[in-house]
Amino acid sequence: MDRAERLSTYVLRLADNSLILAQRLGEWVGHAPALEEEMALANFALDHMGQARMLFSLAADIEDKDRTEDDLAFLRDSIDFHNVLLVEQPNGHFGQTIARQFLFDSFYQYQLEALSASEEPRLAEIAVKARKENHYHLRHTRQWLVRLGDGTSESHRRMQTAVDDLWRFTGELFSRDAVDEWAAAAGVGPDPATLVSRWDAYVDDALAEATLTRPNSGWMASGGKEGRHTEHHGFILADMQFLQRAYPDAQW
Amino acid sequence: MQARANTATALEREIWDWLAEMPDPEIPILTLTDLGIIRFVREADDSVIVGVAPTYSGCPATEVIHTSIVALMRRHGVNAPRIERVLSPPWTTDWISDAGRQKLSAYGIAPPAESVGSKRAVLGQEPTIACPRCTGTNTQKVSEFGSTPCKASYKCGDCLEPFEYFKCI
Numbered sequence: 001m002d003r004a005e006r007l008s009t010y011v012l013r014l015a016d017n018s019l020i021l022a023q024r025l026g027e028w029v030g031h032a033p034a035l036e037e038e039m040a041l042a043n044f045a046l047d048h049m050g051q052a053r054m055l056f057s058l059a060a061d062i063e064d065k066d067r068t069e070d071d072l073a074f075l076r077d078s079i080d081f082h083n084v085l086l087v088e089q090p091n092g093h094f095g096q097t098i099a100r101q102f103l104f105d106s107f108y109q110y111q112l113e114a115l116s117a118s119e120e121p122r123l124a125e126i127a128v129k130a131r132k133e134n135h136y137h138l139r140h141t142r143q144w145l146v147r148l149g150d151g152t153s154e155s156h157r158r159m160q161t162a163v164d165d166l167w168r169f170t171g172e173l174f175s176r177d178a179v180d181e182w183a184a185a186a187g188v189g190p191d192p193a194t195l196v197s198r199w200d201a202y203v204d205d206a207l208a209e210a211t212l213t214r215p216n217s218g219w220m221a222s223g224g225k226e227g228r229h230t231e232h233h234g235f236i237l238a239d240m241q242f243l244q245r246a247y248p249d250a251q252w
Numbered sequence: 253m254q255a256r257a258n259t260a261t262a263l264e265r266e267i268w269d270w271l272a273e274m275p276d277p278e279i280p281i282l283t284l285t286d287l288g289i290i291r292f293v294r295e296a297d298d299s300v301i302v303g304v305a306p307t308y309s310g311c312p313a314t315e316v317i318h319t320s321i322v323a324l325m326r327r328h329g330v331n332a333p334r335i336e337r338v339l340s341p342p343w344t345t346d347w348i349s350d351a352g353r354q355k356l357s358a359y360g361i362a363p364p365a366e367s368v369g370s371k372r373a374v375l376g377q378e379p380t381i382a383c384p385r386c387t388g389t390n391t392q393k394v395s396e397f398g399s400t401p402c403k404a405s406y407k408c409g410d411c412l413e414p415f416e417y418f419k420c421i
Contacts, residue, residue, distance in 0.1 A: 040395065042397075047308060049310045
């Protein structure tokens with residue numbers, strides 16, 4: 001792979017994380033437990049969608065294959081998506097969505113901080129923008145983690161189960177392959193391993209405040225970055241891509 | 253804070269004046285220059301480029317703003333108007349002009365309470381928000397999110413009215 005291929009793959013992974021998470025969050029619209037939380041989740045979705053669009057445009061520009069941001073979002077199949085498995089997991093109940101969002105946003109915050117200093121200036125400026133937005137999200141999801149974890153015995157039980165169930169997807173956030181190693185060496189992005197200790201400390205602190213127990217880090221699922229997804233991914237695409245597949249080149 | 257340099261050409265200055273009259277689609281009480289999203293107006297060879305900073309990455313108003321600026325310049329007979337998205341330095345609420353803050357308040361939206369870089373904002377502590385209707389400070393946050401990405405929802409314990417707060421980000 002040459003520099004353009006590696007860089008576009010790296011950017012595409014970031015874009016796919018944001019897009020798939022935006023799509024999942026958008027599923028809450030019309031179904032959230034309270035109007036305020038519906039607005040919150042829809043706002044999260046909107047921010048992630050905006051970040052995805054900027055990242056897709058950048059990836060398209062770098063790869064230079066005559067593909068647009070829309071082509072990348074709507075005309076690739078599951079195996080060509082590089083998002084981590086965590087973001088494609090189903091919404092479940094509100095607590096499960098909060099657990100997924102908290103685990104991802106806390107990782108993403110450290111990733112964005114590192115990317116703000118990227119040697120690739122176009123990536124750095126997107127990261128600086130996204131970082132402020134993610135910070136606001138994280139504050140909100142952490143508050144909910146604490147409120148539900150340190151709430152009633154039922155909300156505590158549900159929140160603990162949600163964190164336990166999603167924990168096996170957190171290992172992939174810090175996994176490293178040839179593209180990540182190249183990015184770290186080229187100063188494009190952080191070596192994911194360097195983010196672990198700060199993430200651990202932050203998550204431990206939040207879990208303790210929420211009276212939740214940190215799950216044991218046993219076997220971890222991975223494969224999303226390489227295009228091996230959980231069964232949920234195809235269903236997300238079926239929903240998200242239907243219009244462009246059924247009516248190619250349809251315009252708003 | 254905006255780069256309205258003295259060296260601007262007559263046309264550039266004129267375009268700045270037009271933009272200073274152009275309402276934001278979601279908060280029409282503010283003009284684009286009040287909001288602080290116009291970064292430059294530049295006459296290039298055969299075209300005019302306007303640099304616009306997005307407020308939020310996913311703000312749906314961004315596209316409407318771009319289209320309206322281009323349409324506005326076309327209406328005034330400007331040749332080949334173009335928009336350039338400017339991400340850096342990022343827009344923050346600090347870019348909202350003083351006139352803009354006063355307009356927000358008069359319109360019933362509490363303006364951002366402090367600078368984005370202030371110690372309290374950095375530590376994520378809550379500032380006291382004064383009610384834009386009765387100026388009372390006995391206010392309470394109802395939701396960190398509101399009808400647009402840039403606002404949070406509050407209620408006032410003095411006059412009992414709900415109001416929106418332009419959040420500090």
